[in-house]
């Protein structure tokens with residue numbers, strides 16, 4: 001049976017590598033690249049069609065950082081497809097990252113060194129900003145936009161007698177201490193990325209609790225450290241190229257340096273092949289690489305508190321409700337304005 005797969009942030013890096021791998025796995029897929037930059041999306045589509053000329057690859061304009069764009073895109077999805085088998089929630093940002101060089105050198109000579117390389121803990125801060133919806137940009141892009149998308153597409157994801165999947169590209173940088181339930185958007189901190197990824201881990205657990213009975217299953221992965229536009233925003237690409245021999249050396253001690261988008265997409269691809277009922281909802285599935293660069297997937301337990309997951313879920317529903325109210329008031333205002341203008345013309 002033909003399966004429909006949507007991948008957000010599919011025009012580069014891990015998302016694009018995933019698309020390539022999925023088409024190699026199943027050339028009959030109906031694959032939808034959901035991207036905000038249509039020029040790059042078009043280039044990605046052409047690249048995929050070069051290696052898979054008979055593939056069905058659709059494009060969808062989606063900016064997960066904008067509430068209106070998510071609603072419009074979801075509407076479009078509902079007109080195009082009758083169901084969704086896989087929704088890969090992969091788009092993500094880490095704006096204005098700063099590396100704490102001092103913490104890095106201190107960490108090098110500490111017992112925490114392997115964990116530091118695996119998670120980047122204590123090394124990175126970001127400068128977040130407020131978007132045009134009045135929300136924190138990282139929170140909206142990495143979490144809330146995707147949450148809204150799932151909510152909007154529930155009719156295609158929760159169908160009687162069918163199983164659908166959502167898969168979050170999270171991170172081992174997700175850390176409980178970076179997240180506060182009283183500040184879920186991370187307005188008051190400098191670790192918005194870590195906070196948003198921890199929130200996605202929690203949301204996945206909550207979705208499983210609420211939606212498994214309706215046939216929707218959620219999973220979380222970490223791709224490891226991968227050379228993509230995201231990491232080129234942390235350090236310039238020439239620098240990464242320069243230190244590549246060191247990275248290969250580090251890979252002997254930490255299997256989390258997957259380095260290539262292909263290896264980073266390992267867990268995303270692996271999940272595609274699994275029966276969701278056999279997966280652990282509290283596990284994060286990690287793409288890992290051996291010292292020689294051979295990739296594999298391994299589950300690791302997440303540091304998650306079920307009660308907090310529930311609170312987060314309710315808060316997101318509340319925020320969604322507020323948005324819907326504001327949007328319908330705005331639309332009603334617009335209609336009234338058009339009506340008055342029409343009356344005046346008469």
Ligand SMILES: NC(=O)C1=CN([C@@H]2O[C@H](COP(=O)(O)OP(=O)(O)OC[C@H]3O[C@@H](n4cnc5c(N)ncnc54)[C@H](OP(=O)(O)O)[C@@H]3O)[C@@H](O)[C@H]2O)C=CC1
Pocket residue numbers: 008009010011012013014015034035036037040062063064065066090091092093141169170171172222223224225226227228229230231
């Ligand atoms: N690289 C790494 O080491 C790691 C990455 N990750 C996660 O992997 C995921 C993919 O990132 P990666 O491939 O590394 O980096 P890339 O920057 O290559 O890919 C990110 C993708 O997300 C898209 N995107 C960003 N913002 C939006 C938006 N508002 N709406 C729609 N699409 C958007 C980008 O599109 P555009 O071209 O328009 O910017 C791009 O296609 C992210 O969630 C990231 O957090 C997790 C752990 C490690």
Ligand SMILES: CC(C)CCC[C@@H](C)[C@H]1CC[C@H]2C3=C(CC[C@]12C)[C@@]1(C)CCC(=O)[C@@H](C)[C@@H]1CC3
Pocket residue numbers: 099104116117118119120123124170171172173222224225234235243246247250
């Ligand atoms: C290896 C070099 C000699 C020095 C690189 C130092 C740091 C810039 C990196 C060490 C561990 C890296 C890392 C990430 C970013 C760059 C480092 C901090 C991430 C936080 C990138 C995004 C993610 O989601 C994580 C999985 C990465 C974890 C490791």
